[in-house]
Amino acid sequence: MKKLVLTFSSLLLFHIFSNESTAQLNIKSYVENEILLKINPRASKSRISQINENFRSELLESFSDLNWIRVKLPDGLSVEQAMKEYKRFPEVEYAQPNYYYHLQATPNDPSFSSLWGITKISAPAAWDLTTGNSNVVVAVIDTGIRYTHEDLAANMWRNTAEIPNNGIDDDGNGFVDDYYGYDFRYNDPDPMDENGHGTHVAGTIGAVGNNALGVVGVNWTVKLMAIKIYSAAANDTTSAMLINAYNYIRMMRSRGVNIRVTNNSYADCPEACGYDQATKDALDAMGNAGVLNVFAAGNNGRDIDAIPIYPASYDSPHILVVASSTSSDTRSSFSNYGVRSVDLAAPGSGILSTYYSSNSSYTSLSGTSMAAPHVTGAAALLAGYNPNLSVASLKATLMNSVDVLSSWNGIVKSGGRLNVDRALRNQTVCDLALSANVIDVPTKGGMFTVNVSAPNNCDYEVKSDSRWVSIVGGRVLSGSSTLTLRVSVNQTISRTATITIGDKTLLLRQKRPGS
Incomplete structure (x- = not known):
C-alpha cells in the first residue's frame, strides 16, 4: 500500500450552533418579484413580448435552449397571481417561482483529528490501484473554493484557453476571465469562497495527496472546477443562478473539458419550496451531456420518500443521492433517508477537511454536505480509472459495491455505505x-x-x-x-x-x- 504522510499544520475547531426550526421561519422561499416561464417552442418572441407587455413585466434572462425565461414582475403583482395569469396563455407551458436554495450543512459537535471517513470507505486500499487522474474534472457547485489554499491549489482546474484578469473573453465562451470557474451569485469570474462550505467539500473530493501538508482527498490528483452560487451568507442562490451554473458546466463539457461529476451539497428551501421544473430541465440537460450529479440528501432527519426534498428527490437517472453515516456506520441523526429516494450512505459526521479562513486552515464539519463529496470523490476516482464508464455505469457501480450493512437496510436503496475500493475492483457496465x-x-x-x-x-x-x-x-x-x-x-x-x-x-x- 502506498504510504501517505499527513500533517495537520493548522486545525481549527469550528462549532456551528443553530436552532433549525427558528431559522426556517426567516428563510424566504423564492424571489418575490420574479417568476420563471417555460415557453412553447412554437411561440414567437414577438408574441411573448406582447404577453409580458400585457402584464407590464420585464424580460430579465432567457435560457433559450431550455425554452425558459426569467421575468421581473411589476409592483403590485404577486408571484402567485402572476403564475395563475400567465398560465392562461397557451404560449406558456409552465410558470413557477424563482426559488431560493439553501446549503445542507448542520451544527458540528465533536471535532475529529483524523480522516476516519477516508479509511471507512476503503480509500487507502483503492489507492493501490489509482490515486486519481488529472484529466478528470469535478465541478463543485457551492460557495466557491479558496483556490489559493495550500492543499487545493495544485488540484484546481484552470481554463488554459483563458488569460486570467485581462478583461477579455479569450476563449470566446461568453464568460470573461473564467480561469478557475465562475461566480454565478455575483456574475463575475472570481469564485473565491467567502463562507467555507465549498472549500471544505472540495478538500474531501481532492485535497492534494502525499504532499506533507494538511489532509488528503479521495483523489490525490484531480481537477476541481469552482462553481460559486452563494454569497458569504450561503442562503441566497436562486433557480436562475443554478440554471446558469448547470448550463455553464454543460457548455464547457461540450467544448472539451472532461467534467465527469458535479458535487451538490445544497437543497431546496426547508419545508417550503418544492418541485422546480426549470432547474430540473437544466439538471437533466447536464446529465444527458454525460455528467453524474451527486446530491446531499438533506439534514432534516426525515424520510424523503414521504416528504421530498429537491433537487435530491428528482426522478432523474443521472442523480446519485447520499445520506450521512457515523464512524460506527449508523445513520447520522440529522441525515435524511429514503429507500427509494436515497441511493447510498457515506461518512458525514465530524469530517475534517480544508477550510477558507486562510491558505493553511482546516476544520471539522458535519452534514450530508460532507457525505456527498466522499461519493463525488469516489466517482471521480472511478472515472479516472476507467474513462469508458457511462453516467449510468458510474452510478450503478458505486451503488452495487457498497458495504451492505444491517443499519442501512430499508434506509437507503443500496442498503449500504460507500466502498470505493470495491467499486474500482467490481465495475458494473450498464449495457441494456x-x-x-x-x-x-x-x-x-x-x-x-x-x-x-x-x-x-x-x-x-x-x-x-x-x-x-x-x-x-x-x-x-x-x-x-x-x-x-x-x-x-x-x-x-x-x-x-x-x-x-x-x-x-x-x-x-x-x-x-x-x-
Missing part, C-alpha cells in the same frame, strides 16, 4: 438489451410491452418522440424492467414512432394490414 427492436401495431392501437434487460441499479430514461405513443408508468426505470406503451387509434395513415430507452431505440410502426 431489448426483447424487440421493432413492434408492428394495428390501427386500433392498444397496450404493448417490451422487456428491458439491464444490470441492477442501472437507471435509464424512456422517451417517446410522438404524441400518439404514451409511456405507462414512470419514465425512469432501473435494472431489468417491463416497459408498457399505450398506442392511440389510427384509421387513416401509416406512421412510425421512435422510443428511446437509455441508449437503445425501439421503433413502433402502425399501419393497415397489407399496406
